Amino acid sequence: MQPKPGTLYSYALANKIAGAYLGTANAAQINANFNSNLGNAGCLDGTFFYLGLDSNHGANIDFVVTLLHEMGHGIGFQTFTNGSTGAQNGGYLAIWDHFLYGSTAGKLWKDMTNAERQASALSIDKLAWTGAGVTIPSVRITQADGVALLGQLAKRTRTSSGVVGAFNLVGSQYSGADPLGRMMMFAPNPYQSGSSVSHFDTSAFRNQLMEPAISGDLTQSVLLPQDLTFKLLQDIGWKVPTNAGRAGMLGLPGSKRQGVLSTLPFFHCRLLPPMLLVEFPRRRFHLGEYPCDSKH
Ligand SMILES: [Zn+2]
Numbered sequence: 001m002q003p004k005p006g007t008l009y010s011y012a013l014a015n016k017i018a019g020a021y022l023g024t025a026n027a028a029q030i031n032a033n034f035n036s037n038l039g040n041a042g043c044l045d046g047t048f049f050y051l052g053l054d055s056n057h058g059a060n061i062d063f064v065v066t067l068l069h070e071m072g073h074g075i076g077f078q079t080f081t082n083g084s085t086g087a088q089n090g091g092y093l094a095i096w097d098h099f100l101y102g103s104t105a106g107k108l109w110k111d112m113t114n115a116e117r118q119a120s121a122l123s124i125d126k127l128a129w130t131g132a133g134v135t136i137p138s139v140r141i142t143q144a145d146g147v148a149l150l151g152q153l154a155k156r157t158r159t160s161s162g163v164v165g166a167f168n169l170v171g172s173q174y175s176g177a178d179p180l181g182r183m184m185m186f187a188p189n190p191y192q193s194g195s196s197v198s199h200f201d202t203s204a205f206r207n208q209l210m211e212p213a214i215s216g217d218l219t220q221s222v223l224l225p226q227d228l229t230f231k232l233l234q235d236i237g238w239k240v241p242t243n244a245g246r247a248g249m250l251g252l253p254g255s256k257r258q259g260v261l262s263t264l265p266f267f268h269c270r271l272l273p274p275m276l277l278v279e280f281p282r283r284r285f286h287l288g289e290y291p292c293d294s295k296h
Helices: 011-018 063-074 114-120 143-154 229-235 243-250
Strands: 100-102 127-129
C-alpha cells in the first residue's frame, strides 16, 4: 500500500513504510509504563499483574495481554485526530480518518468538518471501521428460536424429529458490528478521553484485545479467529512479514524498544499529543496518566 499523502502515521508504521529509521536516532518509538502498584491498596486491591506467558492469570490480569494492547496502540491502533474537538492534529489527516465512517453524516472522517467529527465521536453505534480486513463472521440463533426448537424436539416421535430448520447468516446481527456488518468503534456519549474512537466498541463478542477495558477471556492472539487487531493494522498499512522479513527483524539494529503507555489494565489509556511531526508524516505515541500512580 502506498502511504496516503498528508497523513499522519504512527512512528513505527511510518518507519516501516519508509523502510528507514525516521526522526531522531535511537529515540523511543513507543513508550510504555506499567503500574507496579497494581494489586496494592488503593490500586485494584488484590488484583495483580500475572507475569506468566501461559494465560493462567485466573482472577489476576494477564500482563502479556495488557502489553499487547498498549503495543497495539503504539504501532498505530489509535486516531491522531482529536475526537473531543474534531480537530486534525497540526492540520493533517490521520490514517484512521481514511477508515473511520460516521453513518449519521454519511461520511468518512477525512471528509468531515470538525463539528461533524466531534459529533461522530459521540454517536455511540454510528461510528464504524470501513477497512476491508475487519469483519466478524458468526452463526447463532435467537433465544426465541431456541425455545421454539426445543418445543418441536419435545414432540418428536420414532419416525419424525418434528424439527426442520435452516441457518442463515444475518449480517446485521454481528456482535459488535453495525447493520452493514462493519465493526463499530467505541463512541460513547459523553466523550471518554483516551478511550473514545481509538478502540473497538465494547459490544464486540467475542471480546477483543483492543476494546477500552480488559476482559478476562482474552487470549494472547491478535489474529483471527480470536481477534481483529492485526486485521485492522493491515488496513492501515502493516503487512504480514515474509520469512525473510522476520529474519531481518530479528537482527534489526536499534530494535530495542522503550515504553510509556498505559498503566492499569487499559482501563485508562491516555493518548497524548504527538511528540514529533517532521517532513514525513508520523506520530510518536505516548500514553501515561495513572489512576493509581507509580511510574517506572
Ligand atoms: Zn487502549
